[in-house]
Amino acid sequence: MPMRKAPHFNQALEQALYYTLTAAALLLIWQGVARQVQADYLPGPAMVIPRLAEMLITHELWAALGASLLRLAISFGLALAGGIALGLAIGRVPLLRALVEPVLALSYPIPKAAILPIVMLWFGAGDISQVFVIATTATLPIIYHTADGAARINERLLWAADSMGSTRPRRLWRVVLPATLPEIAAGARTGIMMGLIVMVTAEMIARNDGIGSLLFIHFDMGQNIDMYALIVLLGIVGLTLDMLLRWPLRRLTHWATDQ
Amino acid sequence: MNTSNFVHTRWPGMLSILSLLIVWEAVCRLGAISPALLPPPSAIGAQAIVFFTDPHLLLQLGITMQRLAIGLALAIASGVIIGIGASLFRPTRKIVEILIGLLAPLPKIAIYPALLLTLGFDNAPKIALVAIDAMFPILIATFQAVQLVNSKLLWSAAAMGTSPGRALYKVILPACLPSIITGIRVGAVIGCIVVLLAEMLASTNGLGHVLVSASRSFRTTDMFVPIVIMSLVGFSLDKALGHAARRVAHR
Numbered sequence: 001m002p003m004r005k006a007p008h009f010n011q012a013l014e015q016a017l018y019y020t021l022t023a024a025a026l027l028l029i030w031q032g033v034a035r036q037v038q039a040d041y042l043p044g045p046a047m048v049i050p051r052l053a054e055m056l057i058t059h060e061l062w063a064a065l066g067a068s069l070l071r072l073a074i075s076f077g078l079a080l081a082g083g084i085a086l087g088l089a090i091g092r093v094p095l096l097r098a099l100v101e102p103v104l105a106l107s108y109p110i111p112k113a114a115i116l117p118i119v120m121l122w123f124g125a126g127d128i129s130q131v132f133v134i135a136t137t138a139t140l141p142i143i144y145h146t147a148d149g150a151a152r153i154n155e156r157l158l159w160a161a162d163s164m165g166s167t168r169p170r171r172l173w174r175v176v177l178p179a180t181l182p183e184i185a186a187g188a189r190t191g192i193m194m195g196l197i198v199m200v201t202a203e204m205i206a207r208n209d210g211i212g213s214l215l216f217i218h219f220d221m222g223q224n225i226d227m228y229a230l231i232v233l234l235g236i237v238g239l240t241l242d243m244l245l246r247w248p249l250r251r252l253t254h255w256a257t258d259q
Numbered sequence: 260m261n262t263s264n265f266v267h268t269r270w271p272g273m274l275s276i277l278s279l280l281i282v283w284e285a286v287c288r289l290g291a292i293s294p295a296l297l298p299p300p301s302a303i304g305a306q307a308i309v310f311f312t313d314p315h316l317l318l319q320l321g322i323t324m325q326r327l328a329i330g331l332a333l334a335i336a337s338g339v340i341i342g343i344g345a346s347l348f349r350p351t352r353k354i355v356e357i358l359i360g361l362l363a364p365l366p367k368i369a370i371y372p373a374l375l376l377t378l379g380f381d382n383a384p385k386i387a388l389v390a391i392d393a394m395f396p397i398l399i400a401t402f403q404a405v406q407l408v409n410s411k412l413l414w415s416a417a418a419m420g421t422s423p424g425r426a427l428y429k430v431i432l433p434a435c436l437p438s439i440i441t442g443i444r445v446g447a448v449i450g451c452i453v454v455l456l457a458e459m460l461a462s463t464n465g466l467g468h469v470l471v472s473a474s475r476s477f478r479t480t481d482m483f484v485p486i487v488i489m490s491l492v493g494f495s496l497d498k499a500l501g502h503a504a505r506r507v508a509h510r
Contacts, residue, residue: 018357099275103275106490108497109494110490111493114456114459114467117471117482196366197367204368204460224376227373231370242364
């Protein structure tokens, strides 16, 4: 229906325009402050943005970015699989919920990235330790949201499935899972953003590879412009992930918001 | 049903936490895992008692708590003031909305090296990072809450001759308080985590430094103590603020 689509498209365009203008204004303010301060420790975007462009054609940057994003992707995949499975089980089985919920509540304020030095004693200094920490972090919000959604499901949907002779596993797959998708989507978005934060932090602590590690290498060597360029890059990565997850998840769950 | 009665008490939760601790203790006692990798909970508890009797370590705890308190105070003040202030006018509302969209997805920890460069290596960069990181949930909660304040309340207040400034204090702030406290709750837990991380990455004192120096000399039990302390601080703040939010909402 073009009638409905047109204003939606214009709205998105307007939103993008506002975002670009605000980002430009932020850069201008940064440049103004940098010019006033005139110090090594605060280079302006006029120096930082061109340096970022230069860095984007180096192998070093793509190796670091690739290592980071691969770790995040693997961790997020594990978190999705584990979080949805556990969340559905906790949401549909009250006794399990009662048993597990306090443990989850207790694990929520644990500083996940800070346990990395301990985890590194178990799994070594390599990728496994970092994936463990990132995946654990990202799993928690997915479990919360999935369990919440699965518990608040409309019981009539389940009765309907039962009366049509659906088996329990089939009902879980065909009824409970789709009905919980909007909640899962919300959990997944929170999970990946928290995962990104822990990914950067873990790399800063482990100092192996990845963007977080490279950021601190530039910091240690006094390459301030490179360091600021990586901060801008991480901002772009965060914003891109945020938008990427917003879009397909909205398409996947559009029927829920239409009702 | 019998089970639902059981389920709605705190019993199963306590039971599962307790049995988790017992299994952990047993696994360590039976020698299945070396204490150098995973010390039993009893050893961590004993080490925590040692921690609380050592004046040097207590001082580190005090330093961390001070940074956390100042950072959170700054986060609450700036989050609430910007959140309410920006909501009052249409242009600022739009600008702050976009600024949140642009800056909230940035992993704040990434600017920590820049804060170290600009603010030095002492307390200031840690406090600043806590303030920035904890401010966002408070700002977002406040900002959204103000826009949901029923305009009828404001019209009634205006009709009864309340000045706009007084309405802000008498109508908007009380109406938003439950959401603001919920935002502070999220921010407080983030603050607890971030202050520890900031101290781990660059510090010569505080709990985070205690953790890093324990890890450098492979004193595993000592590594657990700062994490347990900060988790409990975060847990208590979360519970206390949750309680406060419920009380305010039911007033």
